[in-house]
Amino acid sequence: MLGRLLSLSVFLGFQSFSSLSSASKLGAVCFAPLSKPEAIEGLNFTERLPIASVSKLLTSHWIIKAKGLDYRFRTLVHVVKVEADQYDLHFQGSRDPYFGAEKFHYLISELNKKGISKIRNMTFDENFKFFWFSDDPEVNKSIAVGFYINSEPSADIVLKQLRAYGRLTQGYDETLAKAKKLNLTMQENPTFTVDRIEFLKSSEFVMAPKGMTFSVASRNSADYLKEMNRNSNNHAANQIFEHLGSAQAYKKFIQENLKMSSKDISMLNGSGDRVDTPEGPKYNEATCEATLRIIMDLHMDLIERKSSLAKVATIVGTNSGSATQLYNNDLTRDSVVAKTGTVNPSVTLGGMASTQKGFIFFMFIVEPQGNFSEARRVIKKHLLELITKNGGAKPINGQSYSFFTADTESFSETKIKEILK
Amino acid sequence: MKLLLILFICRISFAGPALVEALNLGQFDKVKMLLKDKTNLSYTDENGYDALFHAVSLNEPQIVSQLIRAGSKVDRLYDSKKESALFEASRLGSVKIIEILLKKNSKLLKLKNSLDETVLFEAVRSEQSHLVKYYVKRGLSLKDQNREGKKPADYLTPENDKMKKVLAELGTK
Numbered sequence: 024m025l026g027r028l029l030s031l032s033v034f035l036g037f038q039s040f041s042s043l044s045s046a047s048k049l050g051a052v053c054f055a056p057l058s059k060p061e062a063i064e065g066l067n068f069t070e071r072l073p074i075a076s077v078s079k080l081l082t083s084h085w086i087i088k089a090k091g092l093d094y095r096f097r098t099l100v101h102v103v104k105v106e107a108d109q110y111d112l113h114f115q116g117s118r119d120p121y122f123g124a125e126k127f128h129y130l131i132s133e134l135n136k137k138g139i140s141k142i143r144n145m146t147f148d149e150n151f152k153f154f155w156f157s158d159d160p161e162v163n164k165s166i167a168v169g170f171y172i173n174s175e176p177s178a179d180i181v182l183k184q185l186r187a188y189g190r191l192t193q194g195y196d197e198t199l200a201k202a203k204k205l206n207l208t209m210q211e212n213p214t215f216t217v218d219r220i221e222f223l224k225s226s227e228f229v230m231a232p233k234g235m236t237f238s239v240a241s242r243n244s245a246d247y248l249k250e251m252n253r254n255s256n257n258h259a260a261n262q263i264f265e266h267l268g269s270a271q272a273y274k275k276f277i278q279e280n281l282k283m284s285s286k287d288i289s290m291l292n293g294s295g296d297r298v299d300t301p302e303g304p305k306y307n308e309a310t311c312e313a314t315l316r317i318i319m320d321l322h323m324d325l326i327e328r329k330s331s332l333a334k335v336a337t338i339v340g341t342n343s344g345s346a347t348q349l350y351n352n353d354l355t356r357d358s359v360v361a362k363t364g365t366v367n368p369s370v371t372l373g374g375m376a377s378t379q380k381g382f383i384f385f386m387f388i389v390e391p392q393g394n395f396s397e398a399r400r401v402i403k404k405h406l407l408e409l410i411t412k413n414g415g416a417k418p419i420n421g422q423s424y425s426f427f428t429a430d431t432e433s434f435s436e437t438k439i440k441e442i443l444k
Numbered sequence: 445m446k447l448l449l450i451l452f453i454c455r456i457s458f459a460g461p462a463l464v465e466a467l468n469l470g471q472f473d474k475v476k477m478l479l480k481d482k483t484n485l486s487y488t489d490e491n492g493y494d495a496l497f498h499a500v501s502l503n504e505p506q507i508v509s510q511l512i513r514a515g516s517k518v519d520r521l522y523d524s525k526k527e528s529a530l531f532e533a534s535r536l537g538s539v540k541i542i543e544i545l546l547k548k549n550s551k552l553l554k555l556k557n558s559l560d561e562t563v564l565f566e567a568v569r570s571e572q573s574h575l576v577k578y579y580v581k582r583g584l585s586l587k588d589q590n591r592e593g594k595k596p597a598d599y600l601t602p603e604n605d606k607m608k609k610v611l612a613e614l615g616t617k
Contacts, residue, residue: 255470348503351537352571353606365468394491395468396501396532403535407571407601415603 047398050369050388051311052405057375057382060319065386068311071289072388075364076345077314077373078295078307079260081288083248083335084321085276086263092328095240096266098122098151099437100130102139103234111144113228116151118266119241120251120259121428123157127191128198129429130239132209140214145185146223153181154258155188158250158428170258171299173265173292178222185220205427238437242430248335250426252362253344257294264293281320287313295364306366315386318373322384332375333360338421346374349399354407358416370398372406379414464489467498467507475507479514497522500529505540518548527557527566534563537572546582553582560591568596573610586616 050072053065074081086094096119103111119126134140147153154176170176176184185191192215202209230236241247251259264273273290277283288309291298295307309317322332337346340356345363350372361374373386387405391398410416463484466474478484488494496516499507512518521528530552533541545552556562564584567575576596580586586596597616600607 349536353573353604354571354601365470367465367469393489394493396493396498397491399501400535411601411603415605 047370047392047394047401048390049401049405050390052385052387053311053315054383054385054409055315055319056380057319057322057384060316060323060384063312063315065311068315071287071308071310072390073306073366073369073371074295074309074314074373074386074388075306075366075369075371076255076257076260076295077362077364077371077386078290078293079252079255080321080336080362080373081290081307081309081314081317082260082264082293083252084317084324085267085273086244086248087321087324087335088280089267089276090244092243092245092325092330092334094244095242095432096120097241098239100134100237100239101228101230101234102134102237103231105143108138109141109143110139111231112139112142112146113223114145114147114151114153115225115228116148116153118150118152118262119239120152120256120262120266121157121241121247122151122153122239123428124155124188124194125158125198125201126239126241126428127153128195128213129202129207129209129433131192131195131213131215133237133239133434135210135213135215140216142215142217143219145217145220146228147178147181147185148223148225148228149178150225151181152176152262153184155184157256157258158426170261171297171304173261173269173298175261182220182222191215191217201425201427205425207427207429207431236437238435239429240433240435242426242428242433245330245334246426246430249337249342249424252336253342253426255294255345255363257296260293260295262293264290277317281313281316283313283316288317295366297366306368311386311388314373315384318375318386319384322375331360333419333421336360336362336374338419341421341423343423346372350403350406352403352407354410354416356416357418357421358410359406360419365395370395370402372402376406376410376413377417377419378410379417381413383409383413385409461487461489463487463495464493464498467495467502467504470502472504472507476510479510482515485511485514485516492522494520496520497529497532500532500538500541500545501536503536503538503541505538505544508541508544512544512548518545518552525557525559528552528555530555530563531557531566534566534572534575535570537567537570537575539575539578542575542578553579553584560589562588562596564588564596565590565599568599568607568611571601571604571607573604573607576607576610576614580614586611586614 051067053063053068055063096117098117098119099115101113105111199209270291290307297304325331337344339346339359340351346361358377361372364371370389370391376383387402389398389401463478496511499511530545562584564579597611
């Protein structure tokens with residue numbers, strides 16, 4: 024133990040841990056250099072604690088490992104003509120994490136281009152997880168809002184939203200302006216009317232023989248993960264997690280890939296937000312060490328794909344979002360790639376610092392005991408010490424970016440044969 | 445009548461914490477809803493922080509504006525150091541929030557904490573070199589001394605080259 028504590032001085036200095044803040048308690052800290060990833064050091068790093076939204080890096084790790092950087096969620100839109108200019112439309116969902124107002128506007132535009140604007144019956148199945156506010160990075164809407172039960176949004180909630188926004192072109196101008204900036208062509212003045220909206224179980228849907236099927240794809244995983252981590256989108260993270268098979272499938276994945284058991288990690292959802300269970304509210308928990316190992320494995324995997332952690336996580340100062348909002352300063356700017364986390368029992372930060380002595384991965388878990396701002400100050404203090412003890416920051420090359428929920432590859436007519444593949 | 449009284453007391457007791465919690469969990473729709481209730485604004489948590497402090501601490505300029513419009517007081521002092529919210533905004537480097545606070549009360553700029561420090565000290569300590577420039581431009585002095593006789597530049601982190609450059613440009617260090 025003494026040897027381990029003394030070795031802390033190499034990266035951070037044990038002294039700093041002895042002067043912990045009075046109210047907030049540093050639950051755990053761990054770090055390791057990229058040059059020696061097996062040399063994980065820290066304090067209390069084998070106790071399982073709530074990791075809050077750093078969970079989203081773990082969800083990112085899962086989907087990258089399982090599907091790669093180019094994976095797209097595909098929602099199938101079955102359209103059948105019922106009158107001269109009237110159609111029935113059915114959504115066969117895939118839990119696209121970003122199927123909200125913006126994507127719907129994009130779909131309306133594409134359907135208009137095909138002459139489809141009057142819908143008689145619009146139906147959707149249980150995997151169409153439409154959430155009006157699933158996107159909207161520019162303004163202060165409820166980005167962080169998610170649902171506390173994994174199966175949400177239920178068919179009932181989706182139906183209520185679709186009906187509430189009866190004029191589904193509401194906010195279209197905003198979407199159009201954003202699309203224009205990104206050189207994506209959308210119709211100027213769309214028309215879209217729907218007579219009736221209903222839920223239809225996937226088992227009850229029968230494809231019409233003379234219908235058309237369109238595929239509406241999400242952006243690729245690199246893009247939506249970057250966006251999800253940037254503004255800590257709980258809804259998006261939870262949809263990805265459920266799409267991949269939820270808690271039981273994650274348990275199997277992490278056991279097979281990194282030999283981690285429930286002693287190391289318990290992921291209940293993809294976001295790290297509270298989960299309401301019959302036994303009461305619960306949170307994702309992991310040891311500091313397990314979290315750090317997963318973040319490192321994600322980075323290594325991305326390196327093999329000629330990328331890096333910065334591809335899917337926020338570069339402080341370079342990209343907007345929670346990590347920049349809370350941890351931006353001269354020493355972190357352009358040199359720290361991180362994900363923040365806040366739930367009632369934990370304030371966390373996990374990621375990688377680029378220092379003069381190389382990349383160092385870190386994970387901090389602070390028990391705020393009601394004082395969230397002080398908890399973040401504790402993390403900031405230790406992060407700055409980590410950087411200064413390693414010769415100061417070394418900025419990395421990163422790019423700012425703008426996210427739109429669709430791109431030029433997002434809409435295509437699909438043959439039934441392709442769907443059945 | 446008794447039931448109404450109990451409900452009223454409960455509302456006073458729980459609305460404040462709900463606002464602070466909603467802020468910290470990023471539930472901004474809920475924040476907007478809770479802002480309609482003025483009792484939320486004066487509530488301070490066990491650490492003495494009100495909703496305005498939490499919004500500043502989260503670096504949320506829009507919410508800070510909304511809170512001030514709703515009646516939050518910007519001249520409240522926090523912690524044993526008796527610091528205004530401007531100190532917290534300085535730690536985060538948020539010029540937007542600093543300007544919102546100063547627009548409401550320009551006297552905050554020169555208000556010192558219990559250590560006799562202006563926000564310029566906090567800007568140096570928090571590695572916010574752009575704020576050092578900003579505050580000097582707005583009239584704060586790098587020659588000011590705190591209770592220990594130290595100047596802001598005495599808190600320079602040697603590894604912070606950006607801060608060194610700014611201080612050199614301003615004629616210090």
